[in-house]
Amino acid sequence: MSIGLGIFLFVVGAILTFALDVSVNWIDLDLVGYILMGAGVVVVVIGIALLARRRASVTTERSGVDPASGQRVTQRSTESDL
Known part of the structure; x- marks a missing residue:
């Protein structure tokens, strides 16, 4: 969305x-046009920087046997860095 907004600002400024x-x-x-073009470039650069951020996620999986029923139980949990 931010990249699209930046392109829109740049185009309106150029017009x-x-x-x-x-x-x-x-x-x-x-x-006003030059200001909008500059703002568009800044918004596009910020948008690209935010897209390039690395998002890390950790997935933990635990397996075991339920003592009451004797069935195998698997539990998965995922945590992500936002």
Whole structure:
């Protein structure tokens, strides 16, 4: 999601900067476009860094025999690092 948002911000900024030829007295659309493009790049870089994080998980499996019924019992538990 964050990579898509970053690409969207970059594209909107590029459109404001390079494609529009509109003059507004109270705001500089070129500056807003450059700011949005910069924010888009930052969001994409953060998104890639978060995707590249290594997520570790530990799976523990225990086997034994139930003394009451004599059947084999297996218990599995998984813990993940988020």
